[in-house]
Amino acid sequence: MLRLAVPNKGALAEPAQTMLREAGYRQRKDSKELVVVDRENSCELFFLRPRDIAVYVGEGTLDAGITGRDMLIDSGAPAEEVMPLGFGRSTFRFASTPGAFTSVADLSGRRIATSYAGLLGKYLADQGVDARIIKLDGAVETAIRLGVADAIADVVETGTTLRNVGLEVFGEPIAHSEAVLIKRAGVPETNGFEQLIRRLQGVRVAREYVMIDYDIRVERVEAAIKITPGMEGPTVSPLHREGWVAVRAMVPRKDHQQVMDRLYEIGARAILVTAIYACRL
Numbered sequence: 001m002l003r004l005a006v007p008n009k010g011a012l013a014e015p016a017q018t019m020l021r022e023a024g025y026r027q028r029k030d031s032k033e034l035v036v037v038d039r040e041n042s043c044e045l046f047f048l049r050p051r052d053i054a055v056y057v058g059e060g061t062l063d064a065g066i067t068g069r070d071m072l073i074d075s076g077a078p079a080e081e082v083m084p085l086g087f088g089r090s091t092f093r094f095a096s097t098p099g100a101f102t103s104v105a106d107l108s109g110r111r112i113a114t115s116y117a118g119l120l121g122k123y124l125a126d127q128g129v130d131a132r133i134i135k136l137d138g139a140v141e142t143a144i145r146l147g148v149a150d151a152i153a154d155v156v157e158t159g160t161t162l163r164n165v166g167l168e169v170f171g172e173p174i175a176h177s178e179a180v181l182i183k184r185a186g187v188p189e190t191n192g193f194e195q196l197i198r199r200l201q202g203v204r205v206a207r208e209y210v211m212i213d214y215d216i217r218v219e220r221v222e223a224a225i226k227i228t229p230g231m232e233g234p235t236v237s238p239l240h241r242e243g244w245v246a247v248r249a250m251v252p253r254k255d256h257q258q259v260m261d262r263l264y265e266i267g268a269r270a271i272l273v274t275a276i277y278a279c280r281l
């Protein structure tokens with residue numbers, strides 16, 4: 001059985017569970033269930049705090065887990081990223097009162113509040129900046145106002161929380177994060193693990209691509225294929241109509257309207273875009 005850790009709370013919990021459901025894994029029926037056995041897929045799902053997931057996976061007690069890249073780095077656990085999952089995106093940044101600091105170098109000898117002491121400590125060491133880290137559990141934005149810190153280092157998604165307390169980011173982003181699939185560092189992937197990876201990749205592709213179908217005159221096919229090269233070359237099939245062919249290819253969902261415009265301009269007709277329900281490449 002593959003033993004997989006899934007975030008039980010916080011920003012990653014709901015999207016992680018949705019992605020696993022789309023990948024065909026059984027999900028828990030209510031939030032009080034801490035372990036789910038999915039016999040059909042030979043998988044056990046453990047619902048854990050996202051911050052603890054890299055610790056379990058690093059110790060080898062669980063084979064795989066879903067957590068944030070920032071949390072993986074912060075933990076310092078011997079676990080490694082296997083693939084990014086495309087949700088839970090955020091940046092990890094310095095912030096303070098407007099104008100107080102302009103770069104990380106200004107933080108020498110200052111106090112920085114954070115709930116990601118491991119991640120911040122590594123970054124400061126890399127930058128050669130000697131500052132004091134004040135480790136807090138959450139709501140670190142308030143630490144400056146209460147005089148506990150001169151700056152903070154925290155997760156920023158929309159920036160609303162910072163704006164609400166009158167703080168501004170400064171310096172370069174410390175890290176770019178998203179949800180990632182992780183495994184213990186240096187161990188090979190088992191069969192069940194490879195199946196999990198293929199399924200999650202399938203969900204990502206089904207979310208990020210659409211299928212486009214269109215008819216075009218034979219002499220325009222090469223130009224059309226430049227617009228829709230597909231993943232491994234598009235399918236071109238004969239049409240009953242003399243001198244015309246049908247083309248089918250995958251295109252990035254975000255580009256599909258522009259692609260339709262460009263195809264129409266070079267003479268494509270009957271252009272249809274459909275969602276991909278599931279896929280295995």
Ligand SMILES: Nc1ncnc2c1ncn2[C@@H]1O[C@H](COP(=O)(O)OP(=O)(O)OP(=O)(O)O)[C@@H](O)[C@H]1O
Binds near residue numbers: 071137156
């Ligand atoms: N708006 C957001 N707020 C917080 N975390 C976010 C956000 N968007 C993405 N994330 C990511 O989600 C993860 C944080 O999850 P979570 O909110 O459960 O952590 P936490 O705030 O430390 O936990 P808790 O709120 O229980 O103390 C990180 O990987 C972070 O990068």
Ligand SMILES: O=P(O)(O)OC[C@H]1O[C@H](OP(=O)(O)OP(=O)(O)O)[C@H](O)[C@@H]1O
Binds near residue numbers: 137140157158
């Ligand atoms: O840029 P924004 O969209 O405003 O999101 C970022 C905020 O969300 C997180 O806090 P969370 O709600 O997890 O509370 P916490 O600080 O107590 O963990 C994070 O720590 C920031 O405060």
Ligand SMILES: [Mg+2]
Binds near residue numbers: 010011138
């Ligand atoms: Mg939180």
